[in-house]
Structures are given as structure tokens and as C-alpha cells.
Amino acid sequence: MHDIRAIRENPAAFDAALARRGDAPVSSNLLALDEKRRACILAAETAQAEQNKASKEVGAAKGRGDETEFERLRALVAEKKNEISKMQDEAKALDAQLTDALAYIPNLPADDVPDGADEDDNVEVTRWGTPQTFDFTPKEHFEIAGVAAHMDFETAAKTSGSRFVMLKGAVARIHRALAQFMIDTHVDQNDLTEVNSPVLVRDDAMYGTDKLPKFGEESYQTREGMWLVPTSEVPLTYSVAGDVLDASRLPIRLTAHTLCFRSEAGSAGRDTAGMLRQHQFEKVEMVSVTHPDDSDAEQKRMLRCAENLLETLGIPYRTVILCTGDMGFGARRTYDIEAWLPGQDAYREISSVSTTGDFQARRMNARFKPADGGKPQFVHTLNGSGLAVGRCLIAVLENGQQADGSVQLPAALSPYLGGKTVLGADGTLA
The missing domain is CATH 1.10.287.40 (Serine-tRNA synthetase, tRNA binding domain)
Known part of the structure; x- marks a missing residue:
């Protein structure tokens, strides 16, 4: 606002x-x-x-x-x-x-955001890792022999329709391990507080986090009028709505692992194969509530939190700053992290880290009392994926695939998989 x-x-x-x-x-x-x-x-x-x-x-x-x-x-x-x-x-x-x-008016871009019309005008700011050279043609995640039987789109379509998947067996366990690895890293190393947050929220929470009124069609609403969260950014950020916080409490850093729901309105025909773009998915979210003077530094900190996860998993990535024409409605600056997917021979978004300045805070009247006195001021709010769990699963499977249809898994996941490091071509862990 x-x-x-x-x-x-x-x-x-x-x-x-x-x-x-x-x-x-x-x-x-x-x-x-x-x-x-x-x-x-x-x-x-x-x-x-x-x-x-x-x-x-x-x-x-x-x-x-x-x-x-x-x-x-x-x-x-x-x-x-x-x-x-x-x-x-x-x-x-x-x-x-x-x-x-x-x-209905979007946030104003920060001065350092590059001008542009769409994603083609985004600017790369860093790149990490070198995509490996395979001695075979790498497959997409759902085509890998050890994965195919445990990534069931047909049964999911029978129960729920298109853009859903049922993960089974070892693949479901790897997916769960990734989420646990992310949450543990954020809590133990990145100083975020874990929250088990609701996935149903009221109109006020969606409005306060700039998802309403303009983007209601992109979310699911229940018959009773509650909204299924598009991301846990909504309940985490709105948790300070109406508050006047002591400056000493800032920054507030939160993380949550939740189911997320998006109707994918306007994305017909895009990424229909595999589980890259789903109506229901899981994400580990990061949210920070800061003093206005600290928000730019906090965005860089959050970005490194997300990048470090990929580095620990050994996933090559690049980070881009979004141009003015590609930024989300509420953002004043956004960095996207794009993981290398050899099956697609492309970098694809796996995290977005955005600062909204006081745009959301004004909508939900979230303020703080300056340490030196004076009138309450609006806080700044930031959000970022840390990371999208399903897309991270795709990246792990595609980058670790072997010629025989097995997958070499990142060592960082071994403690969550009973010490196992390989998804066999037969779909079992070893």
C-alpha cells in the first residue's frame, strides 16, 4: 500500500x-x-x-x-x-x-532494479558451480529409471486432476529429507525461528500480504471463505499485523515448512510435464521483519541462506536480479535463484528472495517504536523461498542421475536417509 x-x-x-x-x-x-x-x-x-x-x-x-x-x-x-x-x-x-x-497499484521498484519488460531482461549477478558433462543424454526427473515408478502422476490425476503428483517409496523419503535438511539448516545455522503455521487464512491476512484483491484468482478459497495459502509468507508476515513492536525485537526471522496451493491461473500449457509446476507443493519459507535501515542488508543475508543450501547440496545455480517488468506485485527488489536442471538443459527458478519495504506493513499496520523515541514507524518485511522442496528434489535427481538409471544423492542428505547415498535404478535406497 x-x-x-x-x-x-x-x-x-x-x-x-x-x-x-x-x-x-x-x-x-x-x-x-x-x-x-x-x-x-x-x-x-x-x-x-x-x-x-x-x-x-x-x-x-x-x-x-x-x-x-x-x-x-x-x-x-x-x-x-x-x-x-x-x-x-x-x-x-x-x-x-x-x-x-x-x-491495485504495485510497489515501486528500488533504484538499483534494472529496467526491462520481462524475464529476458533480468540481470545475472552471480553463478556458482559448473554443470557437469554427462557421457549420456541426461533425462528429465520423471524419466529417470529409479524415479519413474515412484513419481505417480496417473494416480494423482485420478484422485485430484492435472498438476498433482503422488510421490512414493524412496522418492517420497528423499523429498521429506530435503525439507528436513532445509528447516534444520535455517534453525541451527541461519538463526531463524521455526513456526508450524496454518495453511488456511482469512481475507485480512491475504490482503495484508498483498495477495488480495488483485490476485485472488491465483489462490484457492474454501466454501467458508478461508484461503489456502499460496506460501507461508502469508501467515508468517501477517503474524505482526497491527503490532507496535519494540525496536529491540527487530529483526524477527521466521521459517516454516508448509503445503502451498496455487491455481496456476494463466499458466496453461507451461511446464505440464513432470512436477515443476503443481497446484499443491511444499516449500520452506523465510520471512524477516526488520528496521527500515536494515532491510537491504537483510535481503542479502536471506539470499545467502538460500544459496548456501544449494551449495551444500552441490547443485549448480545462478542468481539474477529481476527487472522492473518481471518483479512481483508487492516487491521493490527481487533476486531469483535458478538451479541447473540438466534434463531441461536450463536454469530454472528454485527460490525468490524479495524485499517489500513498508508496502505490506502499511496494508497490515505493522509498526515499531524507535529506540530513541518518537512516533511509531512502519517495519519492513521480506520473504524468500528457502527452498521450494519439489523443485529442489528435481534438481537433486537430475544432477545426480547416472547412466544406469540410478541417482547419486548429496552427502548432506545422508543423515536423513539412514546413511544411504544412492537411489538405485530399481527405486530403492542404498
């Missing part, structure tokens, strides 16, 4: 920042609404002052026995009361219109 006062102070800069995202200028419409709203508020306040003055004079007129003046003043008080009510109602309606208009 944007601060209308900031738009009022520099509308040209606001429109210029939106133009970097490819959006049309909106400041003139917003300020016209704001001017009407403020005029109604001023009119109501003026009428209130006149009513208060007349109310005081009513008693004086009655005390003097001046019935004519008494009746005139009583009529004036009633008139002003109606006028105040009308102006307040109109101001409230205009305020709702303004809030609704602001809710």
Missing part, C-alpha cells in the same frame, strides 16, 4: 517509478480523489465547529429568554448535525475508493 502523502508531495516521481514497471500514470486520479476526500473532511470539521459554537449560544439565548434566537440556534444546530453526517459519510466513501485504488 502506498502513502498518499508521499504521492501528494511528488506525483511526478511516483508516476515515473510506475512507468519503470510499464504501468500508466495514476497520480492525477488518486490526487483528485484525495482532494475531494480532504475537502469533505474539512467541510465536516468546519460544520462541527459551527455546531459547537451554536450549541453554546443556545443555552445563552434561552437564559436571556430570547425565544426567537433560541429557536434559530436550535435549527442551526440540527442543520449542522445533518451536514456533518452527510460530509462524514461522503468522506468515508471517498476514503474507501482511494484505499481500493491504492490496493
Whole structure:
């Protein structure tokens, strides 16, 4: 959510920042609404002052026995009361219109975000690892002999439809091991607090984390009106909604491993093979709530937390900063980490780490008390995948595949797999 006062102070800069995202200028419409709203508020306040003055004079007129003046003043008080009510109602309606208009406007990009139209204009900032050269044509994850029997799309389609999968046997165990490895690393090494969070949330939580009203079609809603979370960013970030935190509590660093649900609206025909793009998937999420002065450094810290997981697993990756045309609605800067998938001969996203500045905090009224006193200020919120578990499974399987259909697994997973390090071509662990 944007601060209308900031738009009022520099509308040209606001429109210029939106133009970097490819959006049309909106400041003139917003300020016209704001001017009407403020005029109604001023009119109501003026009428209130006149009513208060007349109310005081009513008693004086009655005390003097001046019935004519008494009746005139009583009529004036009633008139002003109606006028105040009308102006307040109109101001409230205009305020709702303004809030609704602001809710559909994306966050403004940070100055260092590269301009561009789409993913082709993203800029690589780092690369780690060298994709190995296979002496055979590498397969996609679902084609590997040791995986195929335990990655069951047909049965999942029978129970749930397309874009679902049932993982079985050793593959299900590797998937679970990856999630445990991620959570343990975040808690033991990265100083994040583990949270077992709900996967059903209310409208307010979705709105406060900028998923509503614009992107409701991309999420699932129950008959009772609850939302299945697209990511645990929603409950973790919204956990500070309405709070005024002591500055000493910042930063707050949280992590959760949850099921996530997305309708994948608008993605028809994309990544239909395998489990790269699913309606239901698992993700380990990182969320930080920080002092505004610390949020840029915190984003880099979170990025390294995610990158280190891939390095520990031995997965080659590259990190890109998203251009203005490819950033998410609520982000002011986003880094994507893309893991190397030899079966696709391509780098594919496995994590996004974003800072929203105070964009979400304004929507959910999350503030902190400065250590040196003064008025409460809005916190900054950040979120990042650490990592997408299913996509990490894909990366592990494809990078570790062998010519005989077996998979060499990362040593980091051995403690979670009973000391086993190989997924055999027959689908068993050894």
C-alpha cells in the first residue's frame, strides 16, 4: 500500500517509478480523489465547529429568554448535525475508493532494479558451480529409471486432476529429507525461528500480504471463505499485523515448512510435464521483519541462506536480479535463484528472495517504536523461498542421475536417509 502523502508531495516521481514497471500514470486520479476526500473532511470539521459554537449560544439565548434566537440556534444546530453526517459519510466513501485504488497499484521498484519488460531482461549477478558433462543424454526427473515408478502422476490425476503428483517409496523419503535438511539448516545455522503455521487464512491476512484483491484468482478459497495459502509468507508476515513492536525485537526471522496451493491461473500449457509446476507443493519459507535501515542488508543475508543450501547440496545455480517488468506485485527488489536442471538443459527458478519495504506493513499496520523515541514507524518485511522442496528434489535427481538409471544423492542428505547415498535404478535406497 502506498502513502498518499508521499504521492501528494511528488506525483511526478511516483508516476515515473510506475512507468519503470510499464504501468500508466495514476497520480492525477488518486490526487483528485484525495482532494475531494480532504475537502469533505474539512467541510465536516468546519460544520462541527459551527455546531459547537451554536450549541453554546443556545443555552445563552434561552437564559436571556430570547425565544426567537433560541429557536434559530436550535435549527442551526440540527442543520449542522445533518451536514456533518452527510460530509462524514461522503468522506468515508471517498476514503474507501482511494484505499481500493491504492490496493491495485504495485510497489515501486528500488533504484538499483534494472529496467526491462520481462524475464529476458533480468540481470545475472552471480553463478556458482559448473554443470557437469554427462557421457549420456541426461533425462528429465520423471524419466529417470529409479524415479519413474515412484513419481505417480496417473494416480494423482485420478484422485485430484492435472498438476498433482503422488510421490512414493524412496522418492517420497528423499523429498521429506530435503525439507528436513532445509528447516534444520535455517534453525541451527541461519538463526531463524521455526513456526508450524496454518495453511488456511482469512481475507485480512491475504490482503495484508498483498495477495488480495488483485490476485485472488491465483489462490484457492474454501466454501467458508478461508484461503489456502499460496506460501507461508502469508501467515508468517501477517503474524505482526497491527503490532507496535519494540525496536529491540527487530529483526524477527521466521521459517516454516508448509503445503502451498496455487491455481496456476494463466499458466496453461507451461511446464505440464513432470512436477515443476503443481497446484499443491511444499516449500520452506523465510520471512524477516526488520528496521527500515536494515532491510537491504537483510535481503542479502536471506539470499545467502538460500544459496548456501544449494551449495551444500552441490547443485549448480545462478542468481539474477529481476527487472522492473518481471518483479512481483508487492516487491521493490527481487533476486531469483535458478538451479541447473540438466534434463531441461536450463536454469530454472528454485527460490525468490524479495524485499517489500513498508508496502505490506502499511496494508497490515505493522509498526515499531524507535529506540530513541518518537512516533511509531512502519517495519519492513521480506520473504524468500528457502527452498521450494519439489523443485529442489528435481534438481537433486537430475544432477545426480547416472547412466544406469540410478541417482547419486548429496552427502548432506545422508543423515536423513539412514546413511544411504544412492537411489538405485530399481527405486530403492542404498
